[in-house]
Amino acid sequence: MKLFFPASFLILCTVLISCTNSPKIIDDLSDKSFEVLNQNGESVTFPDDYEGKYVVAGFIYTNCPDICPLVTQNLIKVQKEFNNPDDIQFLGITFDPKRDTPEVLKNYKGLFNLDDNFDFLTADSTTISELMDSVRVRSDVSFTQVRDDDKEVYFMNHSDKIMVLDKKGRVIFEYGGSMTPVNYIVEDIQSVRR
Amino acid sequence: MKKLVVFFLSLFILINCGKSSEKNSSETSVDQETQNWARPGSQGQMSGAYFVYENTLDVSDTLISVDSPQAMMTQIHESYTTEDGLAGMREKKEIIVHSDESLILKQGGLHVMLMNLKEDLSENDSVEVTLEFTEAGTVKFKLPVKSNK
Numbered sequence: 140m141k142l143f144f145p146a147s148f149l150i151l152c153t154v155l156i157s158c159t160n161s162p163k164i165i166d167d168l169s170d171k172s173f174e175v176l177n178q179n180g181e182s183v184t185f186p187d188d189y190e191g192k193y194v195v196a197g198f199i200y201t202n203c204p205d206i207c208p209l210v211t212q213n214l215i216k217v218q219k220e221f222n223n224p225d226d227i228q229f230l231g232i233t234f235d236p237k238r239d240t241p242e243v244l245k246n247y248k249g250l251f252n253l254d255d256n257f258d259f260l261t262a263d264s265t266t267i268s269e270l271m272d273s274v275r276v277r278s279d280v281s282f283t284q285v286r287d288d289d290k291e292v293y294f295m296n297h298s299d300k301i302m303v304l305d306k307k308g309r310v311i312f313e314y315g316g317s318m319t320p321v322n323y324i325v326e327d328i329q330s331v332r333r
Numbered sequence: 334m335k336k337l338v339v340f341f342l343s344l345f346i347l348i349n350c351g352k353s354s355e356k357n358s359s360e361t362s363v364d365q366e367t368q369n370w371a372r373p374g375s376q377g378q379m380s381g382a383y384f385v386y387e388n389t390l391d392v393s394d395t396l397i398s399v400d401s402p403q404a405m406m407t408q409i410h411e412s413y414t415t416e417d418g419l420a421g422m423r424e425k426k427e428i429i430v431h432s433d434e435s436l437i438l439k440q441g442g443l444h445v446m447l448m449n450l451k452e453d454l455s456e457n458d459s460v461e462v463t464l465e466f467t468e469a470g471t472v473k474f475k476l477p478v479k480s481n482k
């Protein structure tokens with residue numbers, strides 16, 4: 140019985156520690172700078188230009204009409220849940236820069252009815268592959284298809300991912316992009332947002 | 334007395350901790366998923382379309398082709414996860430639909446892949462899709478274009 144007090148105190152401490160919200164840093168991008176373009180063709184330095192905001196980013200290519208829109212829709216749902224906040228930036232980043240030019244991304248953005256805190260980013264192929272490597276997003280051409288008009292079109296296998304950066308450009312959460320229930324993401328952000 | 338306070342405090346925190354990490358999934362309802370619809374898209378780009386087809390015949394049927402006048406090329410695709418965990422899609426050439434069963438095309442599963450759209454698809458437009466079954470023959474769908482699904 141004498142052990143009861145120290146034991147419960149110990150339990151209390153453990154519980155308190157596991158309850159505090161200091162998420163693990165998954166990837167630190169704060170020392171990286173990628174020169175990219177948004178859907179308006181404006182240059183953006185990622186992640187530097189978003190420092191001071193949380194960033195919720197999904198990885199997509201626009202020639203993907205099934206899985207990738209689910210990723211985009213998840214980002215939109217998170218934005219809605221937070222009521223379009225100013226301190227959270229939403230990004231769709233393409234891993235298919237060859238086809239996803241700013242103009243194509245602008246059209247793509249237009250399909251979803253989005254505001255200013257939602258950008259789509261592309262860059263030259265080298266920058267995109269460096270960016271994707273730094274967040275461990277993989278993509279490969281899976282197959283090409285010769286269309287009825289004799290033009291070739293290719294499709295890609297790719298990581299299905301949404302990630303959250305803190306205000307210092309560090310990746311603190313990541314998820315399966317298309318299948319994760321939105322409230323997981325919302326709760327995680329709520330737990331660290333201040 | 335002190336012991337008791339600490340004990341109940343621990344208990345309280347434990348309960349609360351459990352609560353905050355509890356995840357309620359908010360999956361879309363079956364009804365929403367199974368609606369017939371097509372995704373908006375720009376000319377020259379891709380779109381996906383979804384429908385439910387019930388095989389009311391008393392024999393098994395096979396979907397052997399799909400076509401749409403609004404795209405240069407149309408196929409049935411399946412989204413799947415590759416062996417090394419990547420998201421991909423592949424063509425499904427033939428799909429068997431047993432008697433009294435439904436063929437369900439929905440996001441993240443099977444979709445009609447509309448490639449190189451001949452014109453923009455916007456909300457309030459519709460997409461015509463013609464399916465060819467070995468038993469039922471030609472089946473046509475008119476799928477409304479909807480955004481923000």
Ligand SMILES: [Cu+2]
Binds near residue numbers: 410444446
């Ligand atoms: Cu497809």
